[in-house]
Amino acid sequence: MCLLNSVLTWDQITIQCDAVSHRSATNPLRAHGRLGSVCGIEYAAQAMAIHGALLAPMDSAIPRIGYLVSVRGTTLHVAHLENITTDLLIKADCITASANNILYEFSVSTCGQLLLAGRATVVLNATSPFILGESA
Template identity: 70%
Template sequence: MLNSTALDHTWIAAHIPHHGTMCLLNSVQAWDQVRIQCDAVSHRDPANPLRAHGRLGTVCGIEYAAQAMAVHGALQAGPALSCPRVGYLVSVRSATLHTARLDDIAADLVIEASCVTASANNILYEFNISAAGQLLLAGRAAVVLDAAALHITGGSS
């Protein structure tokens, strides 16, 4: 069962490494150990930092999903978390865009992410973004929590 205690923008900004206008999510609507559902209204803001050439392309929704994943991690860490743990989005796969842009969507965005698999350092999420029941973007994203722990092979000697 999803926890339906709503958490607002101020709570989100205090628990993820995104601040100011770059904190895109409005609130957490529900979450549990596997899933999170957030909403956003910042896609309609002309000052949205992801806008380019007067528009907000649907691919920018990946950042909304990544922030929902970061919030999910903060919620799972619980109150013992003194500083947000930084994760790195290392891969996006099977991304399907069902519209060209987000800034012309009148309804609030609904961002959902579900953990497919997780280890101590790697997490794979499925995500989707919708508005008024219409799917706008869906895909999968891989997150690495401690990039310094990765062992990189190859390169010149």
């Protein structure tokens, strides 16, 4: 499921993408015909994943798998996204990165109007979904 339309710009720190899928009646994240604004986190997560792929070394034979493990400080400025008639702008900025952890700040906006924003932590190449020593 790819929700993004295209990558607009990117560099070592930032990626900006656009999306039109929020208007689609067949958007897989819709429930009862609505697309809650919290679904914008998935749009941002996809932008982060693309950013990671673009930054991967060209000789990298095995892609690194990233897990979205935390979303914090998220503010939703609208209730739903399906009624937004213009394209979405998704931006993710790498705040800090180590060998296996990346902290991003993200936003989803349209025509200068902020729809949602927050921070997300991605863990790379975790060997188990219980990465923090928790057990099932």
